[in-house]
Amino acid sequence: MSQEVLINVTPRETRVAVVENGSLQEVFIERSRRRGLVGNIYKGQVSRVLPGMQAAFIDAGLARTAFLHASDIAAVDAALEAGPQPTPDIGRLLKEQQAVLVQVIKDPIGSKGARLTTHITVPSRYMVLLPGNPTVGISARIEDAGERARLRALGESFLEGSEGCGFILRTAAEGVSEEALTRDREFLLRLWRSIQVRAAAAQPGTLVHGDLPLVLRVLRDLVSDDIERVRIDSRENFDRVVAFCEQFLPDIVPRLEHYPGERPIFDLYAVEDEIQRALERKVPLKSGGYLIIDQTEAMTTIDVNTGGYVGHRTLEETIFKTNLEAAQAIVRQLRLRNLGGIIIIDFIDMDEAEHKRQVLRALEKALERDHAKTQISGVSALGLVEITRKRTRESLEHVLCEPCPACGGRGNVKSAETVCYEIAREILREARQFDVEKLLVLAAQEVVDLVLDEESDSFAELEEFIGKPIEFQAEPLYTQEQFDVVLM
Structure with a gap:
């Protein structure tokens, strides 16, 4: 099965496409104005504890306060010495104004803030470090029993001297040598020590450790043996990726390729057209x-x-x-x-x-x-x-995308006929409340056309009923639902 990763980089936006047998399977987009937060570690401060929801709002320096549920707090066992409970008591775990080290597990979506956890994880190419949780896990995608046993034995040997940290061996660790996994372990432990030092010195509401940018995240997390090549259309970013991979992901380097073509890289497999179709x-x-x-x-x-x-x-x-x-x-x-x-x-x-x-x-x-x-x-x-x-x-x-300004995201707008009847009701309401000489109705062209054609008799009767003339004026910038009744 042929797979390629296409990377399109511009100053404001990075896009990554995963193509399988010439067909687009996944697309990732990251913009400089709104980068993803998942994986970032912050020193937060508890702004509000909500016992009824068994959760707390954390000020992590983001645009909106983030959400931390009791089940995502690592100190649960130590705090519940009184005995096991179905749901930990959030009031015994956190206090307002308390500083807490948290990691984003879900980006802000819609009106909801980011979702946090205190179960910190630090990923690398082959392993994930589990600070404070000295256990060993093996990716479920590794199915060979012999390989699982080998990796588990290695993982358990890594626990010694790991300062209370555990490890998950990722799918990419399958078949990897003990030497390469040992280097990964040492890198993760050094990184975690530096995170702890920065966290101790940081003020609440600040970023302690940011996850890699999109291009490097994709190489770390998605590029497996199935990926034949990774094409990058930016020479500057290609050089940066090669330098990163030579240090941390040497097995990927031969598959990296700079794409110098004049034709946009996403046009190679009609990726742009597929993205457009994915919005329908x-x-x-x-x-x-x-x-x-x-x-x-x-x-x-x-x-x-x-x-x-x-x-x-x-x-x-x-x-x-x-x-x-x-x-x-x-x-x-x-x-x-x-x-x-x-x-x-x-x-x-x-x-x-x-x-x-x-x-x-x-x-x-x-x-x-x-x-x-x-x-x-x-x-x-x-x-x-x-x-x-x-x-x-x-x-x-x-x-x-963003919600349609005409329909507010409903996916439909009121018909011109419906708006005509709404205008008639509004005219009656205004004529009864105010003493005016005439009324001017501003509306979309489609509505005015309907009024002057099929509904002309109805509005002539309305004029006669209220005893005031009604004039209509088409406004080209009005949506079909918009109208104003002006008293004159």
Whole structure:
């Protein structure tokens, strides 16, 4: 399976595309004005404790106070000497104005502030350091039993002299030599010591340790043996990446490539067109079916339709084939659009239990390639499949778009006919309250055209009823819903 990483760098924006067999699978965007915060470590100060929510608001120097739940506080065991409780008492863990070292685990999304934890983790290429948690974990993606045993033995040997820190061996550690893993361990311990020194000297509300910029994060976290090459269209950033990789990720260096072409790098595999399509509700399937994807505050819903696909055999077979294709397309859209939280999929109803099982299995198999943590339920009594996907950053739509100023994000506007009737009601209201000579209505061109054409008789009767002349004026800058009734 051929995979490439394309990196497009401009002074204000960095974009990374993961392409698999010529098809865009994931895209990451980071802008200088709004960089991601996940992984950053701050010295925060408790601004407010909320016992009813078992949480606290932390001032970490960000635009909005951040949220820390009791379950994300590392000192839980020490604070609960009285005995185990279902939920730790936040009032016994934190006090207002208390300084606390925290790490961002979820970026601010919408109106919500960042989500924090005191379970600090410091990642590198092969391992993740767990300060204060002297345990060893092995990536679940490493399936070979012998390799898991080797890595566990190495990880347990690393615990000695690790100053109370533990380690998670990442997927990239599979097959890596003991020498390389030892270097990774020493690097992580040195980095953690420097973080502790900076944290001790820092004032509350300041950044103690920032995670790597997007390009280097992608190389650290995503580039595996499956990636054939990494192309970067900026010579300056290419040189910087090579220097970084030579020091920390030497196995990646041969796969790095500077792209000097005049044609934009994202045009090589029509990435720009794919990004545009990822902002649309409707996703066509090759068979002629299609998906409808609606993203809301609470959840994302995905509806599967056969569309123009009529199949060659029975209706059940047509539905089964469409659902199988949809399962692959849905997982790609989840990754491409970075959809998180609760996702409800409405597959086309299938009668045969074996078809349901195969579609669910196809969905699970496709999700195995997803880097984000996902959980999937079976088919519900209503024929729906529920997925939860870990959300750490905003979706592609939220990064690239903002709510429509005409409809306020509803996705539709009132019809010109509806606005006409609203204008009539407002005229009646104003005419009864104020003694005026005439009324001037300012509205969008579409509304004025309707008033002067199909609704002319209605407004003539209204003029006669109130005994005042009504004039209409088209305002080119008004949206269809906007209007003003001016008393003259």
